[in-house]
Amino acid sequence: MPVPFEALIPFGIIAGMFTVTATGLGITRYLTNEGKPTRYGLDNWEKQMMERDRRLTGTLRGQSVKPIAPAAFATNSIWYLEKKISH
Structure with a gap:
């Protein structure tokens, strides 16, 4: 047994x-997430803001308190990476 x-x-x-x-x-x-809570249920606006923060600070969760964006921000637009939509 x-x-x-x-x-x-x-x-x-x-x-x-x-x-x-x-x-x-x-x-x-x-x-x-750099010590911050995980983000759930992101809509398009939040994704765009995360991309903007990444371009400004270099990380998705980083935020900048400077009132003027760095000079490189003017030329590193996401629009150059998107494909054109043809009908």
């Missing part, structure tokens, strides 16, 4: 691997 506590060793290994994976994913998201 098997001993019931023998199943605890594989269960502990599986639970430990789930914990390690979830912790690694959480740390990765935390570092990717």
Whole structure:
């Protein structure tokens, strides 16, 4: 007759691997978002503002308090990257 506590060793290994994976994913998201909460349900306006922030500061989550944009901001427009829509 098997001993019931023998199943605890594989269960502990599986639970430990789930914990390690979830912790690694959480740390990765935390570092990717520069320590800020993850954004969910983004609409077009928020995506455009994130792109503007990336062009201004170099990161998606960065924001600038300077009232005047840097000189490079005038020439690094996203419009140069978009494909033309032909009818």
